[in-house]
Amino acid sequence: MARGRPALSCWLAALAGGIAGWSTPAHAQGAPPAAPEAWVRYAEGATAAIARWLDADDPAAVRLHAYLDQHGSVDGSRATPLVVKIWLHADGTVARIDFTPFALAQANEDLRAVIVGRRLPGRPPKGMAQPIRLEIVPEPVEASDPAGPSEAPR
Template identity: 45%
Template sequence: MMLKSLTGRLAALIGIVIASSTPLAAQSVSPSAAPVEWVRYAEQVQTALTGLLKGDSEAALRFRSYVDGMRNAQNQQSSSLLLKVWIADDGTVSRIDFTPFAHEEANADLRSLIEGKRLDTLPPPDMLQPLHLVVELQSAPADGPVTANALGATPN
């Protein structure tokens, strides 16, 4: 499964949210109001996660196979996956959150593909987290490889 490049700027689609000490007092920034460096960093994270999901590791192949099976069972052309991503000061993905899949192996595979991976760039020091990203996995054409389109998501 290959991942298709981003369509359009993620600036209008990336949501950045951080929870303060109380869940009801979460801070958020609309994508249009986010500083440019936050948007650029979110684009870099999206590219990095896209690369991890399209990898050739056993976990990546198994995860994509599971998602393909779900999509086929639901007679859909694509599947969207909302990820909340926390990144430590050293650029390591410290945590992800997502709606769990029915099979624990798919959940474990997704976590193993992303959590603990060190990204090439460090987050801006004052950037709100988590990043909310949507990865849309598209089915393959009959005569070509499976593709996926990674898009950013707005905050909840």
């Protein structure tokens, strides 16, 4: 990750799109059964790989970070998570993604460039529900970060 640039935190929104609702505690009345362990493990691995792609120093990832830095929350709290739905080919290559578009077309292109067409480690488990849903949240730059926002004048 580039120095002074906040990490993009990725985590599973509800494990996977087809698994959404599957993550509800099994003890809840009317809750569907838990997602198969193989699906959960694969989704966790996919999340880790995509987080690395988003934190890479390639031009599209750097531009995406800059856009998210500029359009994050005003008060320094966490920005609104971006939900990204990811569909995979049988070999684990990202076939397509869906997300609420950004106002800037270049940011939309950059997010696609960072993710679409890249291969995740391993093949998705047979019968795994798709899309995989991720929440991407830009972490605010820490005030102590030398490349972060400067302190207000005294």
